[in-house]
Amino acid sequence: MVENQDHSADPDAPDEEQEELLRIPDLDSAEDLVEVYATDNDLAAGLIIDEILAPAGIPAYPHDRRSHAIPAPAAMPGEIGIAVPSALASRAKALLREARRDGVLSDGGGALREGGETEQA
Numbered sequence: 001m002v003e004n005q006d007h008s009a010d011p012d013a014p015d016e017e018q019e020e021l022l023r024i025p026d027l028d029s030a031e032d033l034v035e036v037y038a039t040d041n042d043l044a045a046g047l048i049i050d051e052i053l054a055p056a057g058i059p060a061y062p063h064d065r066r067s068h069a070i071p072a073p074a075a076m077p078g079e080i081g082i083a084v085p086s087a088l089a090s091r092a093k094a095l096l097r098e099a100r101r102d103g104v105l106s107d108g109g110g111a112l113r114e115g116g117e118t119e120q121a
Contacts (some may be wrong), residue, residue: 034089035063037096044105045080052099058088072103 039045043061052062066078084092099105 006102012018032086033083034060035083036092037082038079041082042057042083045082046081048096048099052095052104053061053082053084053092056091056095058084058092058095060084060092083087 005110037048039048042100049060049062061083063081063083064078
């Protein structure tokens with residue numbers, strides 16, 4: 001006798017929280033992403049994505065442009081850019097300015113102006 005088994009839920013499938021952690025932007029729509037912040041600090045990049053933008057419903061993605069050819073801190077010139085959908089860029093920049101004004105961000109990075117120039121607060 002064959003038992004009726006429910007295979008609709010895969011126990012190995014990631015739950016919603018895991019899927020959120022694993023999300024990768026659709027590279028075909030990457031032209032819709034705009035960098036709104038630049039920093040050379042991994043912790044600041046994580047703070048911006050997880051604690052400032054995500055709670056506001058703004059999806060954000062890191063873009064690591066540091067050189068990792070030689071494993072030494074002095075050998076990592078460059079920065080980590082934080083990109084958001086272009087439709088949410090002005091809201092993201094306002095939240096980042098507010099976070100810097102409130103002392104939440106003190107990493108030396110800055111919001112990006114049009115043309116990629118860093119805007120220091």
